[in-house]
Amino acid sequence: MxxxxxxxxxxxxxxxxxxxxxxxxxxxxxxxxxxxxxxxxxxxxxxxxxxxxxxxxxxxxxxxxxxxxxxxxxxxxxxxxxxxxxxxxxxxxxxxxxxxxxxxxxRSAASPHLPRQRRVEWRGKEYSLMEWQGRQWVRVADVAELFEGKTP
Structure with a gap:
């Protein structure tokens, strides 16, 4: 460094x-x-x-x-x-x-050629978002929660 x-x-x-x-x-x-x-x-x-x-x-x-x-x-x-x-x-x-x-x-941030994970906030709650091959991916459990309208 x-x-x-x-x-x-x-x-x-x-x-x-x-x-x-x-x-x-x-x-x-x-x-x-x-x-x-x-x-x-x-x-x-x-x-x-x-x-x-x-x-x-x-x-x-x-x-x-x-x-x-x-x-x-x-x-x-x-x-x-x-x-x-x-x-x-x-x-x-x-x-x-x-x-x-x-x-x-x-670890994802340190290896940019690998999938990268970051946090995003949506309606007051943080979710994991993976960026890979030019696309953004969200965990199925998080998507289901968003569709069901559950709040934390």
Whole structure:
């Protein structure tokens, strides 16, 4: 990378920003962004719960364009924290969203020749949209929900 900092992708869940990025083909998440989604405060003691290869500190550009140091945790650390260290039944949905939407979207953006996943908002709800071979694809379950007029 030519800069001395990274620019993360921003995802939203329950109207909260969640920053994540790929570094050397590995998914990394801003630890403090995971905190509000789990009702936990992730502070400087978090690395004690993780293996050394599951966390790192990097300089990131924030939404205001400033660069600051952030504690990043790996994809495996996110799953471990949600399932083991901070277990709560509601975290299952968060883990499924992370592994089923955030991770694939990051990897798709890194490989433009492969199908690319992105999020679109329709009537106050976010949906996954896949772009591939010049077309846009939507999950059948999402289409059915739209046709049935269900609201979240």
């Amino acid at each position: 030519s800069h001395d900092y990274y620019v993360p992708s921003v995802f939203h869940r329950h109207h909260r920003a969640f920053r994540a990025l790929l570094i050397d083909d590995q998914v990394w998440v801003v630890a403090r962004d995971l905190g509000p989604l789990t009702n936990r405060h992730f502070d400087e003691h978090l690395p004690r719960k993780l293996d050394p290869d599951q966390w790192r500190r990097e300089r990131l550009e924030n939404h205001q364009g400033d660069v600051e140091w952030e504690l990043l945790i790996s994809e495996s650390a996110v799953c471990e924290l949600l399932k083991v260290n901070f277990y709560h039944p509601e975290n299952r949905g968060l883990r499924q969203w992370f592994t089923g939407e955030v991770v694939p979207a990051l």
